[in-house]
Amino acid sequence: MNYIELFGVSGSGKTFLKKKIEKEKKNIYYAKKFIIDYFLVSKNRSFFERIISYLIIIYFSNFFEFFKSFLRPKRIIRKKNNKIIFEKSESKKYLNVMSFIKISSYYENILKKLSVELKFRNKEIYKVIKKEIVKTRQSQLFKNKIHLWFLENLLILEILKFKKNNGHIILDEGLIHRIYILFSISKSKNQFLKQVFKFYKQIGKIYFIEISLDKLLKNVSLRNKQNQGFLYHDKKEMIREIKNYNNYVNKVKNKIKFKKIKK
Numbered sequence: 001m002n003y004i005e006l007f008g009v010s011g012s013g014k015t016f017l018k019k020k021i022e023k024e025k026k027n028i029y030y031a032k033k034f035i036i037d038y039f040l041v042s043k044n045r046s047f048f049e050r051i052i053s054y055l056i057i058i059y060f061s062n063f064f065e066f067f068k069s070f071l072r073p074k075r076i077i078r079k080k081n082n083k084i085i086f087e088k089s090e091s092k093k094y095l096n097v098m099s100f101i102k103i104s105s106y107y108e109n110i111l112k113k114l115s116v117e118l119k120f121r122n123k124e125i126y127k128v129i130k131k132e133i134v135k136t137r138q139s140q141l142f143k144n145k146i147h148l149w150f151l152e153n154l155l156i157l158e159i160l161k162f163k164k165n166n167g168h169i170i171l172d173e174g175l176i177h178r179i180y181i182l183f184s185i186s187k188s189k190n191q192f193l194k195q196v197f198k199f200y201k202q203i204g205k206i207y208f209i210e211i212s213l214d215k216l217l218k219n220v221s222l223r224n225k226q227n228q229g230f231l232y233h234d235k236k237e238m239i240r241e242i243k244n245y246n247n248y249v250n251k252v253k254n255k256i257k258f259k260k261i262k263k
Contacts, residue, residue: 031152039053042117115151202257211242
């Protein structure tokens with residue numbers, strides 16, 4: 001199984017590069033489908049669990065991507081005073097199907113169930129991350145979300161140990177990027193990195209997207225028009241974020257093997 005993850009500041013083009021690589025590869029596995037396929041291998045799943053699992057696969061598929069804008073409000077994320085805030089955009093007038101059948105909640109339940117079955121919560125790297133999440137001075141909403149993001153990333157790496165084929169899975173926000181998010185808001189940054197990389201074992205290839213300020217300004221201008229995703233307040237915040245991310249890269253460059261892509 002071939003695994004690739006990307007990391008870089010928000011707006012650096014991680015998702016764009018992910019899609020480009022996917023077009024060049026064959027036998028692509030998408031993160032959520034990859035996890036659910038493994039979940040469905042067990043014969044102990046109920047009929048209801050199987051039906052919901054297939055609905056999740058359809059909902060998060062590329063084919064359904066176009067229709068999502070009609071089914072849910074856009075997600076806006078900002079950082080203010082070192083706190084990550086999820087803002088509510090204006091809801092669509094159309095029926096919010098995802099909320100109605102609770103697709104996200106069912107997917108979260110699958111992640112939690114697999115983490116128990118794989119005895120994942122006993123792993124040291126998970127304990128370090130969970131402890132750091134609890135310590136952060138963030139909203140409970142953010143803590144819940146980042147916990148699930150980490151759970152998804154770590155489960156993918158765990159399941160990869162059992163997958164023996166020529167498929168490809170590519171993450172635009174893999175474990176290294178998630179660790180940066182937690183690092184950026186941590187009160188004990190160096191201690192956290194020391195602890196988490198003590199138990200980290202690299203799998204596959206990692207690419208760091210190093211972007212110039214001018215290029216980031218262009219990318220962010222488009223994102224601001226779409227009013228979706230992580231939005232910067234101003235140019236000063238972009239400069240600060242690039243500086244902080246480069247500082248993070250310097251701290252982890254001897255702990256992981258990665259290739260740099262300049263933009």
